[in-house]
Amino acid sequence: MTHPATSPNGRRKPRQNKDGTSVSSDILSAAGSIPSSCLHRIFRAAEAKEEESGTEVVKLHVGDPYFDPADNVADAFVDAVRRGETKYTGVEGLPELRAAAVEKLRLDNGVDSAVSRLLISPGSCQGLAALLQSLAEPGAEILLPELHWPVHLQQSVLAGFRPVLYALGDNFRPDPATIAAAATPRTRVLVINSPANPTGVVLDRDEIAALLELARARGWHVISDEAYEHFLYEGEHVSVASLERDVPVAERIVHSVFSFSKSFAMTGYRLGYVALANDHAADVMKVTQEANIIGTSTPVQYAGIAALETRADAAATNRKLVQRNRDVALSPLVRAGLMNELPAGGWYAMLDVARTGLDAETFATRLLERKGVAVVPGNGFAMRPDVDEQGRIRSHDFAPWARHLVRVAFCVDPASLESGVRKILEFVDECGDAGAGSSR
């Protein structure tokens, strides 16, 4: 699986993956060793298709909502700009916003945080990146599921972690025994993402308690990515940190990451927050953020205060919109046997297109070419990197069982989603039943 970095004449050899694609010509940096994500490839392909055909592509590849933030959010942003609230805030964020987030965590999530341990970030993605940088130790390993959000993997490598991917059980659910077996003495962090991107799996209280118990017993940190906390269609959202409410603060291990993007349709505002487990972790992350961002946009933080004031209505309205999409538009895909059940949470569904006889990459490429519908090939969520001692990806392959999976985002406007689903079904019919049935 390894490739020597240089040829006998000392020149760098272009490195290749098993599928023959080259990773990167820069073999020196960890960043240069990260392959571009499946999401960005399909993003560019969809744009090129629109340009070339002059018609709009049905975009089922990105998690951008079709609904907008409530008016009070835009008003608060504009008012803050007009009032001249456009100077730096402290690196931690505006005290009023942090206090509002702490109160929201207490009331809605059952999480006992504190303003001193809560940091605002420009999007939860950046909060996650900084958190990983804060926790990384030389040689440390991080546990991610074999089917994961590619950004978790990319950020882990960028921060200096060696990602270790553990197999998921039935219906993509994590199994503590499998995770324990995948861990090594170098393991430092377990990532939990419920509701999950890309699977839509929602973990119940017992499952989360078992993962937390394992992490505590092994002395790991837990990162809980709760970007989709308000998008539950079955079951309840359990914040991992709520299960260690009664643990003394200094002994807590759960760092929780939240986003304004999904709950309040604020993707372009770029706003999130991280509730650190304890004061030490918060102090370290403040230094990390000073170096990364200096601070989060000030007027955007005022918009965030407004969003939290009206959060119950906004989150409930937005959940209903996405749930209606799920119930109405995705049901034909279940009836057609492309998925077993509707996702319990989140914004994405995984389809198994094995019966078309096409691998997911080919399926997505042809679907875009012939029907003008963009979806993401599932193997991009199942990359298995081979990471060297310096934390660089030497080569990678994909979990073979993911080769027939494609991800569909169902947060788009209902008419586009319904037309996209209709075209997917037409395309599957046109392919015929060439494959051998479900791959998993």
Ligand SMILES: Cc1ncc(COP(=O)(O)O)c(C=O)c1O
């Ligand atoms: C699992 C997960 N976490 C975090 C994010 C980041 O959200 P943002 O940076 O917009 O807050 C996303 C975005 O798609 C996501 O899918």
